[in-house]
Amino acid sequence: MDSDIIIKVENVHVSFWQNNVGVYSIKDLITQHKMPFKTKTILNNISVDVRRGESLGIVGRNGSGKSTLLRTIAGIIKPDKGKITVNGTFAPILALGAGLESELTGYENISLLLALYGRVKVNSNAIESIKEFSELSDEVLCMPVKQYSSGMVARLAFSISLANESDILIIDEVLAVGDQGFQAKCMDKIFQIKAQGKTILFVSHFPEYVAKICNNAIMLDHGELIHRGTSEEIAENYRQLF
Numbered sequence: 001m002d003s004d005i006i007i008k009v010e011n012v013h014v015s016f017w018q019n020n021v022g023v024y025s026i027k028d029l030i031t032q033h034k035m036p037f038k039t040k041t042i043l044n045n046i047s048v049d050v051r052r053g054e055s056l057g058i059v060g061r062n063g064s065g066k067s068t069l070l071r072t073i074a075g076i077i078k079p080d081k082g083k084i085t086v087n088g089t090f091a092p093i094l095a096l097g098a099g100l101e102s103e104l105t106g107y108e109n110i111s112l113l114l115a116l117y118g119r120v121k122v123n124s125n126a127i128e129s130i131k132e133f134s135e136l137s138d139e140v141l142c143m144p145v146k147q148y149s150s151g152m153v154a155r156l157a158f159s160i161s162l163a164n165e166s167d168i169l170i171i172d173e174v175l176a177v178g179d180q181g182f183q184a185k186c187m188d189k190i191f192q193i194k195a196q197g198k199t200i201l202f203v204s205h206f207p208e209y210v211a212k213i214c215n216n217a218i219m220l221d222h223g224e225l226i227h228r229g230t231s232e233e234i235a236e237n238y239r240q241l242f
Contacts, residue, residue, distance in 0.1 A: 005087070006168065006199050007050035007073060012082035014043040014068055014223075042068045043079070044223040052088075052167075055200040057210035057217035057231050059238045064220040066203045070094060070172050073201065088167030088199070091117070093158060106141035106148075106156055117164045126163060133189070134159035135182070155182060162189050168199045187213075207235035 018040045043065045050056050058066045071077045073084055074092045100109050110130050131141060134155040145153065161169075169190070190213060194200060202213050210217055210231050217234035219227040227237050 003087075004051050005049050006052040006054075007048075007087075007201075008083075008085040009046055009048045009050075009069075009073065010083045010085075012043055012046045012069075012072060012079045012084060013041070014065075014072055014077060014079050015039045015041045041223050043072065046082070046220075046223075046225050048218060048225065048228070050199060050201065052199055053197045054216060055194055055202065055214040055231075057214035057234065058201065058203045058220065059205075059207065059210055059217060059234060060220035061241065063222075065223040066220055067094070067172050069220070070170055070201060070203060074170055086168070090168035090170055091161045091164035091166040092170040092172075093161045094170065094172045099160075100145050100153065100157055102146035103144055105144055106136060109145060109156065110141075110160055113160050114163070117166075130156075130159045130163050133162065133185070151179065151182075158186055162186075162193070166198075168201065169193055170201045172203045173205065207238045210238075211235040 016039070018038055046065075046069060048056075058069060060066050068077060070092070071094060072079055073086065074090060074094065075086075076094075099113055101112065104112065107127065110127050114126060131138075136152060136155055140148070140152060141156075145156070148156070171190070187209075190200065194213070200213065202210065204210055214231035216229065217231045218225055219234050219237055227234055229237075
């Protein structure tokens with residue numbers, strides 16, 4: 001594989017079992033005369049290369065397979081067919097509060113996730129940096145995360161992930177959460193990471209964000225890759241869907 005390619009997705013196929021007729025018990029299964037389950041294809045023969053330092057946008061309607069593709073690249077979902085090669089470490093921001101333990105305090109979550117990442121030394125400077133970026137007070141960070149508002153959860157999760165010194169930043173539609181001031185702050189941080197030569201995978205329903213952040217982009221539809229090109233081209237193609 002070309003050493004300049006940091007992510008290689010080759011002919012990836014992902015499908016899930018779907019409850020077809022409402023089977024919720026063993027009795028339902030026994031008395032059902034039709035096949036109760038069927039497979040639903042989520043990704044169909046997807047191939048894409050991401051080069052080191054590239055910012056790739058991924059767009060498409062709801063249900064097109066964008067988040068599944070990111071989760072498959074991150075190793076959360078195993079493809080039925082195909083192969084994914086990642087030559088680097090990644091920091092995934094895949095959902096609001098993903099990875100946070102609701103029973104732990106904000107400070108405890110910071111220490112736990114930094115230790116799990118293994119990319120940032122867990123010390124007072126790292127914790128203070130995350131606290132400063134999140135703009136959450138000591139009082140809030142001493143509370144269990146289950147008591148946080150959605151905006152607080154977004155601030156904490158984003159701040160911890162952005163502190164991770166990884167080669168690849170994976171962002172799945174989380175910039176729409178939180179107030180405008182924090183969104184702008186996150187955008188500035190993403191541009192700083194991009195300027196450092198890091199690789200970014202970015203899913204968004206906002207074509208203007210894709211055009212600003214990304215160099216190139218792809219569009220998915222019903223699990224298939226239907227367009228690829230510059231971020232401006234794909235953003236315009238996406239606008240024309242509506």
